[in-house]
Amino acid sequence: MKQYLISIYQPDGGAPPANIDEIMRELEQLNDEMRAAGAWVFAAGLHAPSTATVLRAKGADVLITDGPYAEGREHIGGFTVIAAADLDEALEWGRRMARIITLPIEVRPLQDG
Template structure:
């Protein structure tokens, strides 16, 4: 089975939706279903992009920069790693997550290490 990253793309600087409690309840139920089905590997929410620190190697030095790597209108707000037989299976879970959260979900296979 291949592992897939389901990334949640959140718009920057927007207020939480009025129905956030309902969304979180539905997301918790989907998470439980993923666990019960055996596809769930790991999930996490992330702090705001302003909390990021970027490290860039330049010669023998490593430069440290506060804030996100690039300016954009969206950021990754959280992610789930699942194990699925194929891309179609991963996309099915991604579709369900997109419906629950109401935000774009990027589905990407994780390279074997």
């Protein structure tokens, strides 16, 4: 089975929705279904982009800067890695997650390593 990254994009700033507890319960139910199906590999939420540290090689030095690599109006707020037979199966898990979270979801295959 191939592995896929399901990224959750959320807008910068803004407060969580009023029904965040319901969303989190439904998301945990989906994670349980993915585990039961053998699809769930790993999931995590991320702190705000302002907590990021970026490292850039410049010649023999490595420059360290605070903040996200790219400024934008959205950032990756969390992700799930799944195992799926093909892209169609991965997209179905992504669709179900998008319906629960109501935020943009990106599904991308991981390179074979």
